[in-house]
Structures are given as C-alpha cells and as structure tokens.
Amino acid sequence: MTSSLPFDSLFQLVVDLPSRRPAPGLPRRLAVLFRELSQPRSGRSAEEIEDQIWALWVSHEDRAAEEIMAAAIEAMGAGSLHEAGPLLDELVARYPDWPEAWNKRATLASIEQRDADSLEDIKRTLELEPRHFGAISGFGQICLRHGHLNEARAAFQIALAFDPHLEALREILDDLAPQNLMLH
Template structure:
C-alpha cells in the first residue's frame, strides 16, 4: 500500500541531481573528491575519500556551530533524540546554508518516523548539496518504508552513481529488483 507521503517534489530534485550545481557555500575541494569517488577503482582507499567528503560537509567556519553539530551527532548516536532536536533546530535556523545541518535534522526525523518532516529537510539538503549521497539514500529508505518502491529503487541508483562504493545500497537494489520482489 502506498502512503500519501509527498515524495514527488523531492524525487524530482533527486532525478535532476546530476545536472544541479552545489550552493556556493559548498567547499570547492568537494568536486575533485567526488570525481575520485566515482571511479570504479579509486587510487586511494574509498573510506579515505568518503571520510574527507563527510569532514568537509561537517566543517563550518563558525567553531561554535561545529561544536553544536558534534553535540547533536553525539546525542543522535546515543539515542538522546530529545537532546539532538533543539541543537539541530538551532543550527538550521542560524546557518540555513549548511547542508549537513539539514541532513542531520532529516536523519533525526527519519529515526522518529516523521517522514514528511524528513523529506522537507532532505529537500533543503539537496538544494544546497545535490551530490549528498547520504540524503539521497535516506530518501530511498523513506520511500521503502512507505511502499514507494520505484522511487526507492531510482534514489538508490542515483546515490550509487554518485558513490558507487555503497555496498549496502547495492544489496537493497538487488532485493528491490522486480525478479526478487516476485519471489517474496
């Protein structure tokens, strides 16, 4: 059964992701890292490239903002969701051009099963950083949870086009193949 969740506007953004330009706030060094990441066999370990991308996404010129983000991430990973929410709300209000603040708030909403709120924050993440493979795969997971299998499949394929080294997405795509779906 399909939910009435408004996935179409975000799905359209994801389909257009390869043509969209990141916001000026995105560090220019990311372009080279994404080129390197997209190689089937990068020269450096994939984990190193991914770590550099995440570090740049997490970085902010405002040190207090970075400390607030670190506290929010710690709260998320320790399950203290009530502690994480005001921190993330503060970050997106004070730094609306910080894609990772929106992405982390989308993650919190996903964990709390507030999928419509998560979609809004994913959309804002992708407006700023259309290459955000984490936000795109998050969208795919929301679609899966709500029975939008075609959108989930497409989102996972686009995330893999950006980062072809996400093996868990490959496995999920295999599970979503029409052949496997008929077997279940």
C-alpha cells in the same frame, strides 16, 4: 500503502540531481573528492574518500556551529534524540545554507519516523548539496517504508552514481529487482 507525503516533488528533485550544481559556499575540495570517488581505481580507498567528504560536510567556518553539530551527533549516537532535536533546530535556524545541518535533522526525523519532516529537510539538503548520497539514500529508505519501490530504486541508483562504493545500496537494489520481489 498511500500517503500524503510529498514524494512526487522530492522525487522530481532527486531525478534532476545529476544536472544540478552545489551551492557556491560549499568547499571546492568536494568536487575533487567526488571525481576521485567516481574513478574505478584510485590511489586511496573509497572509505577514506567518503570519510573526507563527510568531514567536509560536517565542518563549518564557525567554530560554534561545529561544536553544536558535534553535540547533536553525539546525542544522536547516544540515543538522546530529545537532546539532539533542539540542537539541530538551532543549526538550521542559524546556518540555513549548511546542507549537513538539514541532513542531520532529516536523519533525526527519519529515526523518529516523522517522515514528512524528514522529507522536507532532505529536500533542503539536496537543494544545497545535490551530491549528498546520504540524503538521497535517506529519501530511498523513506520511499521503501511507504511502499514506493520504484522511487526507492531510482533514488538508490542516483546515490550510487555519486558514490559507486555504497555496497549496502547495491544489496538493497538486488533485493528490489523485480525477479527477486516475486520470490518474497
């Protein structure tokens, strides 16, 4: 399946992510958590560390921003996508340097199968937070949906480099292994 979606430019960004630095405004605690997440053995579970990373990503110094984010997440969780959209649009307009605002809007666009919009928001997320394994995984999922298997494989491998505990991605990679594709 071919498409006019901007896979190539975003794929190049994804490939370059391991050498990119996060935006300076992100909490410094994230670097410590990512180091801990990459260790084979840590004093805490991977899930606990991931939860802390997500908590930092969705937090913001502006309480109003956090309240809007919470409302958007709640709306998405309840399936009220039409309510979540304007909230997320407001977040990216008011807080353009907040990676998670872009990521949540990318997620909403992906759910609604507005893949071009999702890819644009994933790009902005990753420009700000190159370690965002959720956005990288989202790019991989959109690649899969459009038959870009090599790009999907690469994206999932890069996401695993940032968070080696994403077992669902390992399973997808196993399914995408060339010998397994021939069996389908």
